[in-house]
Amino acid sequence: MEGDEVTLFGMWPAPMALRIEWALKLKRIKYKYIDEDHYTKSPLLLKYNPIYKKVPVLVHGGRPIVESLVILEYIDETWNEDCMFLTDDPCERAIARFWARFSDDKCWPAIVGVLSKTGEAQEKALKEAQESLKTLGEALNGNKFFGGEMIGYLDITNGWISYWVPLIEVVTDLKLVDENEMPSLHAWFRNFLDFPVIKEMLPPRERLLSHLKSLREDLIASPSNS
Amino acid sequence: MAESVVLLGFWASPYALRVPIALAEKGVEFEYKEQDLSSKSTLLLQSNPIHKKVPVLIHNERPICESLIIVQYIDEVWTDGSSLMPKDPYQRANARFWADYIDKKVIGTSARIWKSKGEAKETAKKEFIECLKLLEGELGDKPYFGGDTFGFVDVAFSAYCCWFYSLEIEGNFKMEEECPKLMEWVKRCMERESVSKALPDQHKIYDYLGHLKKRLGLE
Numbered sequence: 437m438e439g440d441e442v443t444l445f446g447m448w449p450a451p452m453a454l455r456i457e458w459a460l461k462l463k464r465i466k467y468k469y470i471d472e473d474h475y476t477k478s479p480l481l482l483k484y485n486p487i488y489k490k491v492p493v494l495v496h497g498g499r500p501i502v503e504s505l506v507i508l509e510y511i512d513e514t515w516n517e518d519c520m521f522l523t524d525d526p527c528e529r530a531i532a533r534f535w536a537r538f539s540d541d542k543c544w545p546a547i548v549g550v551l552s553k554t555g556e557a558q559e560k561a562l563k564e565a566q567e568s569l570k571t572l573g574e575a576l577n578g579n580k581f582f583g584g585e586m587i588g589y590l591d592i593t594n595g596w597i598s599y600w601v602p603l604i605e606v607v608t609d610l611k612l613v614d615e616n617e618m619p620s621l622h623a624w625f626r627n628f629l630d631f632p633v634i635k636e637m638l639p640p641r642e643r644l645l646s647h648l649k650s651l652r653e654d655l656i657a658s659p660s661n662s
Numbered sequence: 663m664a665e666s667v668v669l670l671g672f673w674a675s676p677y678a679l680r681v682p683i684a685l686a687e688k689g690v691e692f693e694y695k696e697q698d699l700s701s702k703s704t705l706l707l708q709s710n711p712i713h714k715k716v717p718v719l720i721h722n723e724r725p726i727c728e729s730l731i732i733v734q735y736i737d738e739v740w741t742d743g744s745s746l747m748p749k750d751p752y753q754r755a756n757a758r759f760w761a762d763y764i765d766k767k768v769i770g771t772s773a774r775i776w777k778s779k780g781e782a783k784e785t786a787k788k789e790f791i792e793c794l795k796l797l798e799g800e801l802g803d804k805p806y807f808g809g810d811t812f813g814f815v816d817v818a819f820s821a822y823c824c825w826f827y828s829l830e831i832e833g834n835f836k837m838e839e840e841c842p843k844l845m846e847w848v849k850r851c852m853e854r855e856s857v858s859k860a861l862p863d864q865h866k867i868y869d870y871l872g873h874l875k876k877r878l879g880l881e
Binding site (some may be wrong): 487496499501502505506507510514526527529530533534537538571600609614 | 690712713724726727728731732733738751752754755758759762763777796
């Protein structure tokens, strides 16, 4: 076992990996970052995540933890002195876990669908994205953050939306989160991106925009696209 | 305030069945309300307006949805006696990973066995057996996935045991031959009252599957 060393295998544009970096930074945990290539996976990544072969992977003291939501709770439970992401209350924890799942299972595929599809299929994805985002916005309960006055678990899990959605709107020339239709969620985008630790840990905007443009071209051209 | 615990479930759902197992492990009394999924009750639609699915646990009138989230909730509320989740954060992460794997890979892959025909069915069967072997590897020589005690992953997977007979017939294979250690674990789980009382008879599930396939036009 390599002591208490923390290593994160990520990919610079990957939202699920970014949420782990935010979590580590918020807890002030020192870590080594290994940037994986989108197309060729390193032998170490395949060794640590043989089942899914994906980022993010957190390696702590030589032991790997995979799947971003699992990693987040691991970080919260291991470095548990301050800046807790989840509260102690079982009901609040269940509600937070529910919305994290909803966001990953419903919002993510719909938003990716807007980026990866064209024509009628894209229109359908847009509608699903707008509906699921509107529903997600209700979890804010009128607060500044999903965690209330402070950033919490759901802000970390949903944070990628605040950064990706405006860029996807530029790439596709479509509106996913209208300020008038979803004022709370729209305001949360700004609040989250302005938060000190988060502000310093965002992928470079122009680089990500260019990446999303070429990703859209690749996905549209892909034979598995329908 | 007198505690009220109500479970909205469906007798054949491998997700819903996790909840009575977890509640029984904790010795929690509850009121069970069987749901008609073809004509959803007002209570179900009000308690789970987003997904409109079972299971829903309504504890002191507050609904909790999603089966694995419910099981963790049960573990965190009723803390007398043994925990379903381990204490150590790494072991907890491991448990969450495998429960999530069962949801993401195992149940969906196995459903493709009865939903498809010919080559697609064979592929699904092969993938399902690979999943089972992975789970068997994780179990190792331990009596349960939770180690010496019945835990979170055991709850998550034992609820599916009543479906294995149907999968064997549909896929024309024997789980005993493919993963004998896992089948020993199944027998161990079925010896627990929490599991044997919660699960329906496997032949009833097979009959139900027949009706379901007809309804879906898969016969």
